[in-house]
Amino acid sequence: MLGLWDGGFIRSRLLALVLTGILLSRFFPAVDALRTAEGSPCADVCHKSSSNTTSSEIACLDASYNATKGRTFEKCVDCQLRSTYDNPSTGESDVNWGLYNLRYAFSTCVYGFPHSVSNVSSPCPVACDGIRPAIEFDLTNPSSFNFDAWCSTSSFADNIVNTCEFCYNLTTTQVYLANFLESIRYNCHFRTTSGKAFDIAPSRIFTQVLLPSSMSLTTSTPGGSNVNLPLVIALPILGFIIILCALTICCFFFIRHRRKRMRRNRHHNHLYNRWNDTTISTPKQGNSGWPEQQYPFASGGYGPGFSDSVDTPIHAPGPWAEQQMHAPGGYGNGLGFMDNDGRTQQLEYGYYQSGLAHGRAESPAVHPQAVPLTGPHAVEPEKHQNPQ
Ligand SMILES: *[C@@H]1O[C@H](CO)[C@@H](O)[C@H](O)[C@H]1NC(C)=O
Ligand SMILES: *[C@@H]1O[C@H](CO)[C@@H](O)[C@H](O)[C@H]1NC(C)=O
C-alpha cells in the first residue's frame, strides 16, 4: 500500500485488492489514501494507512458518489471540512487537507493530473484550461506552507473559474466538480482561520446544486456589515429628497401654467369687456359683414359678430329670440356650448344659425336680443371653444 506508485508493489497491491475485495470489502474498502492532518480525528474516516492522497481514490462522476469509492471520499472530506482540528506542530489543519483533497480530485478528473482516472468526454476541460497551472500548483508536494499558494499564482483567474463552473453546472453528470472548484476558490477569497470549520457545509458541496459564486460574496458580504450601513441610511433620505424636488418642480410648472392660463383668460375677458363697452358707446357699425360673422364666431373669434348684434338693442322684438330658440337646427347646432347654463349660449348660437338659415338679408336688428342673455356669460363660449 505504501509504495502505490512503485512498480514493484503494484502486483502485490492488486493481489491484496482482490483478496480484500472478496473478503473484507464491506469492512475495509480499498480506499486508504486520502491525506489528512497528523493526529486528525478524521484519520479513521479517511482510512489513512498512507499519508498521500492518490488518484485511485477519486471519483469523477456524481453518480460515483453513491458507490463505495465516492462515498468514502465524501465521508473523509466531509469530516475534514467540519473538523476544527489544527496540528500546532506541523501547522496543518483538517480543513487544509479537505480542501487539498477537493483540489486533487478536481485536477485528477478535469486535467488528468497527476493521473488520469476517467475518460469522460466533455468540453469543460477546455473551458477550464486557463486555470490549470493554478490548480496543479504544488499539487504533488503539499505542505502547510503551500496549501493556499495556488490562489496567488498568475493563472488563477476568477472569470475562468466562473466559466469552468458554468460549464460543469451544465453537465448533469459532473456538477460536483463545479462545487469542488467553488469551494477551493472560496477559501482563496475567505481564508479559513485555523481552529475553525470550513464555512461551506460539505452537504452543499456534494450535491448537484451549484454553490453561489464567492465572487458575488466578495462584493456583498464584507460590504453588508460596514459599507452598506451608511448607504442603507442615506438612500431613503436621498430618495425622499429626490421625490420632494420632483414634486416641487412639478408644482412650480403647474402653478406657472395655471397662472399663464388665468392671465390669458383675464386678458381676453378684459378685451371683451372693452369691446362690449365700445360697441355700446358706438352702436352704429356696418352690418355689411353679416355673413362672414358666422365663421369668425365658429372659430372662436365671435367678437365682431357680437359687436354687430349689439348695435340696435332697442328695436329688438322680444318674442323673436324665443322663437329662434325652438327653431330647428338652431338648437341642435349649439353643441359647442353644451353647458349647465347653456341656455344662453344655445340661444345665441341658435340665433346665428337660424340667421344663416333665414338668409343673409335677415335684419341684424334681431341680434340685440341675444345681448342681455350672453352678456354675463360672455366668456363661457370662449372657454368651450378653446378647451385647455
Ligand atoms: C507521499 O508523496 C511524496 C511526494 O509525492 C513522497 O515523497 C512520499 O514518499 C509519499 N509518502 C508516502 C507514504 O507514500
Ligand atoms: C444517489 O442515490 C440517491 C438514491 O439512492 C439518488 O436520489 C441520488 O440522485 C443519487 N445521486 C447521484 C449523483 O446519482
Ligand SMILES: *[C@@H]1O[C@H](CO)[C@@H](O)[C@H](O)[C@H]1NC(C)=O
Ligand atoms: C474509457 O473509454 C473506454 C472506451 O471508450 C472504456 O472502455 C473505458 O472503460 C473507459 N475508462 C474509464 C475509466 O471510464
Ligand SMILES: *[C@@H]1O[C@H](CO)[C@@H](O)[C@H](O)[C@H]1NC(C)=O
Ligand atoms: C446551474 O444549473 C441549474 C440547472 O441545472 C440552473 O438552475 C442554475 O441557474 C445554474 N447556475 C448557474 C450559476 O449557471
